Amino acid sequence: MKNVLYLCIFSCIASGLPLADATAKTADGRAIFDRSCSLCHSINPPPKSAPPVVPLANRYHMKFQTKEQGVAYMAAFLKKPDRNKAVDPQAVSRFGLMPALPLTDAERKAVAAWFWDQYNPAMGGGRGIGGGQRRLMNQ
Numbered sequence: 001m002k003n004v005l006y007l008c009i010f011s012c013i014a015s016g017l018p019l020a021d022a023t024a025k026t027a028d029g030r031a032i033f034d035r036s037c038s039l040c041h042s043i044n045p046p047p048k049s050a051p052p053v054v055p056l057a058n059r060y061h062m063k064f065q066t067k068e069q070g071v072a073y074m075a076a077f078l079k080k081p082d083r084n085k086a087v088d089p090q091a092v093s094r095f096g097l098m099p100a101l102p103l104t105d106a107e108r109k110a111v112a113a114w115f116w117d118q119y120n121p122a123m124g125g126g127r128g129i130g131g132g133q134r135r136l137m138n139q
Contacts, residue, residue, distance in 0.1 A: 032110055050091075051091040079108055
């Protein structure tokens with residue numbers, strides 16, 4: 001991976017592209033998700049062996065006011081998963097704690113930013129398909 005990054009940087013310098021463009025191109029959040037996360041995480045329900053992205057992205061949007069806060073928290077979680085820092089403790093109970101991912105800080109930030117952008121307000125407040133209506137009916 002380090003050699004690929006050096007090759008990209010060298011290619012950009014040789015072609016006259018700014019270095020920031022080279023770094024941005026090497027850290028494509030969707031590509032990182034496809035390569036490192038999609039084995040366990042589906043985008044939408046039903047789940048594979050870990051929570052689907054869209055409902056979990058909705059949890060991050062409920063917990064954090066800004067993308068910057070949510071991405072920083074998720075990137076830190078990906079580096080060192082901690083049961084006590086999970087945004088969805090029920091998911092950890094159901095699927096277990098994910099392993100730390102062998103990604104660079106830039107890759108963790110890129111995949112977290114892509115993940116944040118998968119938010120879908122039509123999915124509701126993360127209470128499942130009924131949006132919590134059964135709970136309200138049973139009160």
